[in-house]
Amino acid sequence: MVRRTRALDRGRPAGRVALLSIAVLTLSALRGVVPALAQDASVGAQVDRSRIDEGGQVVLTVEVSAGNLGDVAPPDVSGIVDFDIVGGPMTSSRFQWVNGRTSATKSFAYVLRPRKTGTLAIPPLGLLVGGKTYRTGSVDVEVYPAGGAGIGPRGGSPRSGQRGGPGQIGGPGQMGGPGQMGGQQRAQPPPLAAPQVTVVADVDSRTAYIGQQVTLRVVLDTQTEILNLGMKDTPTFPGFWAEEIKLPENLEMRRVQRGTDVYNEYTLMKRALFPTGSGALTIPGMTYQIQVRRRSQDPIESFFFTPTETISRRTEPITIHVQPLPAASRPPDFSGAVGNFSLNVNADRRETRVNDAIGVKVKVTGEGNLSAVSSPPLAELCPDPARSRQPDDTLRQFLVL
Numbered sequence: 365m366v367r368r369t370r371a372l373d374r375g376r377p378a379g380r381v382a383l384l385s386i387a388v389l390t391l392s393a394l395r396g397v398v399p400a401l402a403q404d405a406s407v408g409a410q411v412d413r414s415r416i417d418e419g420g421q422v423v424l425t426v427e428v429s430a431g432n433l434g435d436v437a438p439p440d441v442s443g444i445v446d447f448d449i450v451g452g453p454m455t456s457s458r459f460q461w462v463n464g465r466t467s468a469t470k471s472f473a474y475v476l477r478p479r480k481t482g483t484l485a486i487p488p489l490g491l492l493v494g495g496k497t498y499r500t501g502s503v504d505v506e507v508y509p510a511g512g513a514g515i516g517p518r519g520g521s522p523r524s525g526q527r528g529g530p531g532q533i534g535g536p537g538q539m540g541g542p543g544q545m546g547g548q549q550r551a552q553p554p555p556l557a558a559p560q561v562t563v564v565a566d567v568d569s570r571t572a573y574i575g576q577q578v579t580l581r582v583v584l585d586t587q588t589e590i591l592n593l594g595m596k597d598t599p600t601f602p603g604f605w606a607e608e609i610k611l612p613e614n615l616e617m618r619r620v621q622r623g624t625d626v627y628n629e630y631t632l633m634k635r636a637l638f639p640t641g642s643g644a645l646t647i648p649g650m651t652y653q654i655q656v657r658r659r660s661q662d663p664i665e666s667f668f669f670t671p672t673e674t675i676s677r678r679t680e681p682i683t684i685h686v687q688p689l690p691a692a693s694r695p696p697d698f699s700g701a702v703g704n705f706s707l708n709v710n711a712d713r714r715e716t717r718v719n720d721a722i723g724v725k726v727k728v729t730g731e732g733n734l735s736a737v738s739s740p741p742l743a744e745l746c747p748d749p750a751r752s753r754q755p756d757d758t759l760r761q762f763l764v765l
Contacts, residue, residue, distance in 0.1 A: 405430040405493045409486065409500035411476075418481050418509050421450065426472045426500060428491055433457075433468040439489040439500070441474065446484035451475030451675040475675065478507040560587035560625075563632070563652050565679035572639055573687050575702035577732055579609075580635040580647060582679060585620065585627040589657040591672060593632075596651040601637055603645040603686075609634035638702075639686040647682040703732015 405428055412423040426439045438453045452474035478484055486503040561584065568579045584590070615630045632652070639645055655674045689702070705728055712723035726740050 405433075405496070405498055407491055407493070407498040407500050409489060409503055411486070411503055411505060414504070415506045415508065416478070418478065418507055420507075421475050421477050422447075422505055424474045424476055424486060424503070426474075426489055426491070427469055428493055428498065429467060429469040430493065431467055433470055434494060436470050436491065436493055438472050439491045441489060443487045443489070444476070446480065447476035447478055447486070449474055450477050450677070451673070454673045478505070481507045481509055483507075560627070561585070561590075561654060561656060561675060561677060563650075563654075563677040563679055565647070565650065565682060567637075567647070567682055567684065570683070571685045571687070573702055574639050574642055574689050575732075576639065577703060578604075578637045578639070578684055580633070580637055580682075581631060582633040582650065584630045584632050584652075584654075584677075585622065586630075586656075587625070587627055590630075590654060591657055592655040594653055596653055596676070599633075599635075599648075599650050601635070601647060603641055604637040604639055604647075607636040607638075609636060637684075639684065642686045642688040645684045645686055647684065649679045649681045651676060651678045701732055701737045703730055705730035705732060705737070 407426065407428045409424065409426045412425075416422055428436055438455075441449060452472070454473040455471065456473075457468065457470045476486075484505050484507055486505065488499040488502050490497050490499050492498075563582065563584050565580065565582045567581070572578050584593070611631060611634060615632070617628050617630055620627055620629045633650075637647070653674055653676055655672055657672055708727040708729070710725045710727070712725075716722055728737050
């Protein structure tokens with residue numbers, strides 16, 4: 365191999381030869397890492413904090429380590445019943461060579477949101493590694509009513525040995541046993557940091573009359589770089605007439621402070637909604653798929669890789685209480701337009717001759733659903749239909765920004 369490198373040195377720059385030599389040596393070293401079956405595997409589960417407020421989120425990280433790892437499927441998380449899984453799995457892998465021995469670790473991270481308060485359990489999770497089933501220890505998370513806990517310490521509170529062996533918790537394969545290298549325990553990097561991304565829908569009023577405009581706004585707050593986003597389903601607004609409020613083609617960002625944290629805020633959607641009936645009308649929740657750039661807290665992995673992750677965020681439903689329009693003082697020819705309007709009438713000339721046409725412009729401006737405004741009757745101005753022409757309706761953007 366060395367003679368071949370020197371031969372290339374005669375006709376090529378030294379820098380290119382050095383690169384080729386490194387590539388050959390690296391491939392030669394990797395030949396010893398090919399075996400597909402995992403041996404002496406150990407698994408573990410941990411959370412990034414053990415105490416959270418109601419409505420908060422925790423990151424669950426499940427790791428499997430062995431001298432050699434083949435294909436490892438994500439853990440079975442169907443047993444997690446006290447939490448909603450709102451993100452993941454996010455996967456990462458790393459390899460180490462220490463004192464001539466190799467090790468491989470694969471991590472699966474999930475973002476969990478509690479369904480209730482109290483001491484909630486993440487049960488042991490099973491992973492299939494090299495044809496054997498390994499189980500993690502269980503982890504407890506304390507969930508307090510909103511505003512009652514603050515930020516808890518990292519790491520969680522496992523109930524047992526934290527690291528499990530085949531089919532058991534805290535048995536063979538426990539960390540510090542076969543997974544040791546050179547008499548020292550493998551250093552476990554911190555779990556992946558949770559993407560700090562929220563999507564919130566809100567309205568300018570929770571009460572309205574039939575036909576009265578309610579403005580819906582959906583905003584995204586993030587401390588993480590957003591690469592791409594889109595809606596999972598087309599939004600629907602049952603019981604409302606909806607008009608889109610145009611937004612800039614490129615989302616505009618502004619800095620906002622939420623408590624002690626600063627976020628980048630983007631407006632994703634604005635709609636003008638007009639109730640078509642009375643009662644309690646609900647704006648359904650909307651789901652967004654968001655691709656973010658995710659950085660590991662492992663400095664080596666962060667240097668070589670820029671992992672991405674697709675997360676899901678859903679807005680909460682909003683209920684609008686709609687009242688019927690009062691019958692008193694309602695005009696007999698009322699067409700349904702509710703809002704604050706002004707009327708302006710202009711003619712294209714002040715003087716004319718008999719049988720000459722006159723152009724009349726009636727302009728309605730204001731806040732509300734102009735689609736419900738009917739054209740003015742012309743019978744009083746021109747009783748003979750043959751001597752008048754129906755108006756041309758022009759509707760321009762009228763929505764309140």
